[in-house]
Amino acid sequence: MGKKSWRRAALAAAAALLLSAQYGCGAFGDTVPEEAGESDAHTYIQGGEELIIVGFSQIGSESIWRTANTSSVQRALTEEKGYFLISDNARQKQENQIKAIRSYISQRVDYIVFAPVTESGWDTVLKEAQDAGIPVILMDRKADVDESLYTTRIGTDLTKEGEKAARWLEGDLKEKNRLYDDINIVILQGTLGSSSELERTAGFESIASRYGNWHILDRQTGDFTTAKGKEVMTQFLQMYPDIDVVVSQNDDMTFGAIEAIEEAGMTTGIDGDITIISFDAVRGALELVQAGKINVDIECNPEQGEYVDMVIQMLERGEPVEKLYMVEERVFTHRNVARYLEGRTY
Numbered sequence: 001m002g003k004k005s006w007r008r009a010a011l012a013a014a015a016a017l018l019l020s021a022q023y024g025c026g027a028f029g030d031t032v033p034e035e036a037g038e039s040d041a042h043t044y045i046q047g048g049e050e051l052i053i054v055g056f057s058q059i060g061s062e063s064i065w066r067t068a069n070t071s072s073v074q075r076a077l078t079e080e081k082g083y084f085l086i087s088d089n090a091r092q093k094q095e096n097q098i099k100a101i102r103s104y105i106s107q108r109v110d111y112i113v114f115a116p117v118t119e120s121g122w123d124t125v126l127k128e129a130q131d132a133g134i135p136v137i138l139m140d141r142k143a144d145v146d147e148s149l150y151t152t153r154i155g156t157d158l159t160k161e162g163e164k165a166a167r168w169l170e171g172d173l174k175e176k177n178r179l180y181d182d183i184n185i186v187i188l189q190g191t192l193g194s195s196s197e198l199e200r201t202a203g204f205e206s207i208a209s210r211y212g213n214w215h216i217l218d219r220q221t222g223d224f225t226t227a228k229g230k231e232v233m234t235q236f237l238q239m240y241p242d243i244d245v246v247v248s249q250n251d252d253m254t255f256g257a258i259e260a261i262e263e264a265g266m267t268t269g270i271d272g273d274i275t276i277i278s279f280d281a282v283r284g285a286l287e288l289v290q291a292g293k294i295n296v297d298i299e300c301n302p303e304q305g306e307y308v309d310m311v312i313q314m315l316e317r318g319e320p321v322e323k324l325y326m327v328e329e330r331v332f333t334h335r336n337v338a339r340y341l342e343g344r345t346y
């Protein structure tokens with residue numbers, strides 16, 4: 001593969017052409033072909049500046065975490081650093097991601113960076129990328145495919161995040177001398193079939209199942225959004241009058257759940273009626289941890305762009321890369337949140 005030579009001005013012209021001609025607009029302000037045709041970026045651009053062309057297929061903009069993740073990639077893969085980044089927002093739809101990846105293949109990009117919305121269903125399109133000789137870097141979630149179909153994955157340990165949530169609950173109940181009381185739990189799941197949902201659920205339940213007195217009353221998807229989180233929580237409150245704990249698989253759903261609980265005349269958090277366990281640890285949620293309305297937030301780190309840059313640079317130099325890079329993550333409670341809040345940018 002290696003860098004290709006492009007003239008920056010010609011590249012800008014090509015981008016403008018792509019934008020105005022047959023292609024639709026991605027939500028991040030970049031151009032993304034609906035259909036890949038003969039007239040790909042490489043046809044228009046020749047000679048001069050060396051840029052690495054990266055096709056980035058993002059899941060959507062469903063959460064604050066996702067927006068931070070997108071911006072992390074955009075900050076890492078800039079033109080100043082030698083990249084030409086083409087992005088697509090799939091609006092949480094697998095078919096849109098497959099379309100975007102196919103368009104990147106026909107544009108003969110140098111790399112494909114891709115956050116898979118669900119775990120399954122990627123074999124065919126990733127085989128097409130492999131046949132075209134384009135390295136695929138998975139970011140954030142997993143794809144359930146043979147390891148040979150992607151170069152590396154940059155992401156988080158989602159099972160461990162689920163386990164950390166259950167471990168925190170164990171500790172909290174122990175402190176309150178309630179470890180062996182009946183505890184009613186509901187789970188607000190993320191997008192069904194996504195590795196974030198599957199693994200956070202499995203991680204939490206692997207520990208919960210050791211306690212006969214922890215009752216998981218229900219689990220339903222809130223699709224990682226505030227509106228759906230509120231809707232599902234409202235239904236849970238109508239169905240189950242005695243909920244002790246809500247496990248909400250991202251902060252956006254947590255915001256909606258808290259609204260629903262408060263509208264039902266109840267309180268949340270440290271001194272509240274319902275214990276709230278959340279995931280992601282975005283700034284707005286950490287403020288609620290500090291205010292005592294969310295009991296614990298299990299961090300999921302969206303700053304994965306620098307790792308993408310690092311992996312691409314290694315590949316450009318012909319160096320071997322690991323199959324998996326995990327970003328660092330913490331657990332935030334009322335006790336430690338103050339010292340991290342200030343530095344939180346998203």
Ligand code: GYE
Nearest residue numbers: 063065066196224250300
């Ligand atoms: O928790 C959620 C987002 O896949 C880890 O996706 C990611 C999750 C994150 O929309 O907020």
